Amino acid sequence: MQKLQKGDKIAIIAPSGQIGNPEKIQQGLSYLCSLGLEPVFAPHLYCIRRYMAGTDKERAADVNWAFARNDIKGIFCVRAAAGAARILPYLDYKLIRQNKKILVGFCDNAALMLALNKKSGIVSWNGFLPTYDFRNNSLDSLVRNSLENLLTGLPQKIISGSTLHAGEAQGTFLCTNLSVLMKLAGTPYFPDLRGKILLIEDVHEKMHKIDLMLQQLKQQPHFNSLKGLIFGHFTDCSGDEEDGVLDDCFADFLYGTRFPVVKDFEFGHTSSRYVLPLGAKVLFSADKTCLEILRY
Secondary structure (H helix, E strand, O other): OOOOOOOOEEEEEOOOEOOOOHHHHHHHHHHHHHOOOEEEEOOOOOOOEOOEOOOHHHHHHHHHHHHHOOOEEEEEEOOOOOOHHHHHHHOOHHHHHHOOOEEEEOHHHHHHHHHHHHHHOOOEEEOOOOOHHHOOOOOOHHHHHHHHHHHHOOOEEEEOOEEEEOOEEEEEEEEEEHHHHHHOOOOOOOOOOOOEEEEEEEEOOEHHHHHHHHHHHHOOOOHHHOOEEEEEEEEOOEOOHHHOOHHHHHHHHHOOOOOOEEEOOOOOOOOOOOOEEEOOEEEEEOOOOEEEEEEO
16 A cells, blocks of 8 residues: 655545535645645535535545546545445445555545445545544644554554453454444445454444444354454443443443453544554454554
C-alpha cells in the first residue's frame, strides 16, 4: 500500500450523510493542508438526497472516481452518519483492486471499508473524520498522533484496555461499529471472520439491542475461527434494569469461546481514540493488552 507524503493530492468524499453547510469541513481541511496534503473535492461532495450526500449511484461514482484518478494518492471521508451500505452494489471493485489507495474515515464509513477490504484488499484507516473530530474547534492529541503515526508507515505497538480472556494471536485486523457490521450480515460484503482480530464499538444503542447484535454476530459463518476480539467503547449505551449491564452482554456472548479478548480499548465514539488500520496484519496479546501493528 502506497503511503501518503507531503504534496500528495487526496480526494474528499462523502459516502454517507450529507455535509450541509460547507463550513463544517473547513477546520478539517485546514488540518489536512497543514500536513502538506492537497484536497480535491469529489464531483458530488455537496449533493443532498434525503439524509445522504446524493443518490446511491452519485456517492458510489465519487468513490470510483477517487480510485480511478492516478493523481489521487489517498481518500478521506468527511462525514459518516448513515448510508454507506447503500452504495456497495455500485462500486467497481475490480478497478479499485487495480488502483489501491488509503481510505480514511470512521463510524458508518466502516461499511465501505469492510466491503473494500473483502472485495478489493484495501487497507483503510478507521477513526478520523474532519467533521466529527473538530466539533470542539480542536483535534484530540491521541487522534492526531495516531493518524500521523500511520503516515510514517512504521510498525506500532498500542497498549490499551483490560484483559477478559488471556492469550495471544496473529491475524488480519478489522475494526468497526457493531451496528454497521451487523447491517452487512447476509450480504456479500460481510467479512470472512476466519483468521481475523475483530474490534467492535457502538454508540447510542439500547443494552438489549447490543446483546442481540452480539448474539447475531456469534451466529455468523466462521465466528469460531476468529483469532481474537477487542471491545472498544460503547458510548451512551443504556438499558432498563432487567437488561443488565454491558459486562453481562459480553459474558453471555463470550460463553464457550476460547480466543483472547480485551475490553475498554481506546476506540469508539469518544473525543479521544486511536486511528487504526482496518485490514492490517497485527499481533494481539490480551495478556499485555497490546495490539502490535505489523504491516499495513
